Amino acid sequence: MKKEHIVLAILSLLLAVHAQGQKQQAPIADAQSCANSPLLAELSKASGTAILTSYGYHLNEPWGCTKIESPWAAGASLLYFRKISAHTDDATAFSVMKVAGIPQIWVIPTESGMLEAPNVETDPHNLAAFNALLRSLPKHPSKPADWSAVGELYMVLLGHTRVVGIEPQPGRPSPCSTDDGCTLEFAERSPQAKEPYTKWTLTFSGASGANPPRLTDAAREVISPTESH
């Protein structure tokens, strides 16, 4: 074998090992970033434990933990917990959020067993938690991409980590500016022509004077193949 072939083979092997290493590291990065979160430390203390216990959650049970990161959560700590067990169909999950400058810890139950928490999108407590986060932001969303990222963050807080944005239908107003707010639509997966899908519509009001934008409404609906969205 020629010398350059040997060098190429070694390089290929190194690249393959590097790629494999990255693949294996990626899934556990979330758990480790969660482990280093000051919020998890706070939840592990007596006061934090008491808050979770009031919701029926106990951190001595095994939970998978993911740190939720977004440019629109700067200064806040957001963690997502999902129960882990050998049994199927126990998808119990909740999110926890702490906003910079506010001592309050928000707990958002998202799933219990196989089922979504009832009215999780529209629960006033969950809307208030997210609006506390919006109030803490140093700048307001302005471009459509900003609003989309803000909406996606709310969906992730509710446990929908794989949502896709749906393009607004022609003719529907979609101002999406700092002053006018924005209406956004999301689905759990790209809508298929012949299959029903779940659609979430989030409505944000715009900033007004000293008041920051607010998430004013969130609706969940199932779109059947015969309906247009």
Next chain:
Amino acid sequence: MERLNDNKSLTVHVGWDSKSMASTTGDFKFNAAGSLTEATVTLAAKTGDANNHMSAGAGYVHGSTITDSKLQGAYVVAHELAHVEQAEAPGGKELIDQRHADAEFTQRKYSEMGIQNALKNPAVAAASQRLVDSSRQLESGADQRAWDIVGQK
């Protein structure tokens, strides 16, 4: 579900739970040859009520779109039997064994070290992530299988 129907050495016990939020499938038993011989399906009444939405975030992407209780009930039965099929399939026993080992290991480490220190341990974090990932895979698979059977065409 023909393969389940044709398997004369497999017994599936079916129970009823009027309170739980989750229908479950478990108590898998395998013979010395590694073939599935028993499983227990417990159907929870609340999961068959379309006023209670199946969780899309957990992988019930099709199940979460059901708006009719009769269809949701049929979906849940098919979904649980799909988990029996998964256990019966090649590699099913190995996956179940791995998940039990990961769950036992994780639970023990959480109890010994607390969640924060436990998750800083790469082995615990990896076991935890394997459980999350394999759960998602199993639920998505059972969701699709159930929808193939009961979904509206």
